[in-house]
Amino acid sequence: MPSISLILRDQLAATPAGRLPFAQVMELALYHPEHGYYGAGPRRIGRQGDFFTSVSVGPLFGKLLAMRALQEWQALGEPEDFTIIEQGAHDGQLAEDVLNAIGDKPVRYLIVEPNPRYREAQTKRLGDRVQWAESLAALQTGPKHAFFLCNELPDAFPVHLVRWCGERWRELFVEEGGPGAFRLVTDDFSRPELAEEAKRLPHDLEPGHTLEINLAMLVWIRDLARTAFHGAIFIADYGLDAEEFFTSSRVEGTLRRYKDHRMDGNVLEDLGECDLTTHINFTRLIVEAECLGLTKSEYDLQGRVLGRMALPWLKSLEGLPPDTGLMRQFQTLTHPAFMGRSFRCLTLGKPARH
Numbered sequence: 001m002p003s004i005s006l007i008l009r010d011q012l013a014a015t016p017a018g019r020l021p022f023a024q025v026m027e028l029a030l031y032h033p034e035h036g037y038y039g040a041g042p043r044r045i046g047r048q049g050d051f052f053t054s055v056s057v058g059p060l061f062g063k064l065l066a067m068r069a070l071q072e073w074q075a076l077g078e079p080e081d082f083t084i085i086e087q088g089a090h091d092g093q094l095a096e097d098v099l100n101a102i103g104d105k106p107v108r109y110l111i112v113e114p115n116p117r118y119r120e121a122q123t124k125r126l127g128d129r130v131q132w133a134e135s136l137a138a139l140q141t142g143p144k145h146a147f148f149l150c151n152e153l154p155d156a157f158p159v160h161l162v163r164w165c166g167e168r169w170r171e172l173f174v175e176e177g178g179p180g181a182f183r184l185v186t187d188d189f190s191r192p193e194l195a196e197e198a199k200r201l202p203h204d205l206e207p208g209h210t211l212e213i214n215l216a217m218l219v220w221i222r223d224l225a226r227t228a229f230h231g232a233i234f235i236a237d238y239g240l241d242a243e244e245f246f247t248s249s250r251v252e253g254t255l256r257r258y259k260d261h262r263m264d265g266n267v268l269e270d271l272g273e274c275d276l277t278t279h280i281n282f283t284r285l286i287v288e289a290e291c292l293g294l295t296k297s298e299y300d301l302q303g304r305v306l307g308r309m310a311l312p313w314l315k316s317l318e319g320l321p322p323d324t325g326l327m328r329q330f331q332t333l334t335h336p337a338f339m340g341r342s343f344r345c346l347t348l349g350k351p352a353r354h
């Protein structure tokens with residue numbers, strides 16, 4: 001039996017009811033320091049990995065984000081201390097692409113990275129071109145001016161699963177389901193925050209409709225809002241608006257596992273060997289952000305957002321021989337049939353916190 005399954009079996013045996021909230025199992029499967037999918041160090045992303053991201057498409061995504069960050073620097077009056085902050089930097093590829101495109105502008109780059117093995121891989125790639133912080137909590141006293149960015153970060157946070165049982169929402173827990181196997185069972189909520197979040201969900205769905213509640217995303221945006229900097233927050237991820245989660249065609253929610261570019265819903269199999277991921281509920285994220293004093297400055301499909309960002313770059317190409325490699329990247333990032341429609345980008349204005 002693979003290691004995470006053995007660890008989980010022992011953990012289940014040690015709980016009085018023999019079950020754990022799905023979020024705890026997802027945390028174990030993704031972030032166990034030795035055997036979790038993301039625990040032991042950055043895996044390959046792209047053709048030779050399990051999935052593609054906008055970063056693995058090529059350097060254009062970083063180039064466009066560098067242009068957007070410089071816009072923010074100008075909007076803030078070109079302060080001397082301006083920092084690009086990235087979280088979820090993986091092997092440092094996006095940081096390298098952004099820094100290469102920034103050129104000699106007086107911009108610092110800081111990566112929020114809790115995992116020492118990732119930091120090691122990032123150091124190998126980036127040397128002293130970047131600085132690090134272990135968590136967002138370390139940013140409560142500075143930097144003062146910044147552009148925060150992340151690509152596919154909250155989709156990798158562990159989520160709770162809830163199911164509509166006809167009269168009320170209940171939580172899904174994991175328990176042993178025969179030799180080497182696990183199954184989901186419903187029970188009362190494990191945490192009062194889930195009962196609070198469930199009040200925001202509809203009550204007119206078919207029984208069995210299953211959804212994810214991403215409490216970690218709410219904690220994360222609260223931590224981000226408490227950081228000191230004045231500037232903007234850019235979040236790119238695949239996601240949906242609240243009502244898109246509630247259509248009858250999404251009765252099983254959005255939780256999926258990825259392995260070798262194949263996707264399915266068998267999320268309790270091969271734990272630790274597959275990526276587990278969910279779509280972001282952007283409506284919920286925006287509501288929370290606005291309650292925290294952040295302002296929505298742009299929210300749209302990635303294709304449209306990157307299309308607008310790219311205008312000065314596209315204009316600068318007029319009359320030059322076409323760079324087919326970059327144009328192919330642009331198409332992959334923006335075309336609705338590739339990443340232009342399923343991915344969305346949210347930019348939030350961020351006031352200083354003292």
Ligand SMILES: C[S@@+](CC[C@H](N)C(=O)[O-])C[C@H]1O[C@@H](n2cnc3c(N)ncnc32)[C@H](O)[C@@H]1O
Pocket residue numbers: 038042045053054055056087088089090091112113114150151152153156157
């Ligand atoms: C789907 S990958 C995306 C990697 C990269 N941003 C890209 O677009 O290619 C998600 C990444 O988020 C990282 N991650 C998850 N939670 C994190 C946290 N709290 N702080 C920093 N990174 C985190 C994981 O280790 C993983 O590298």
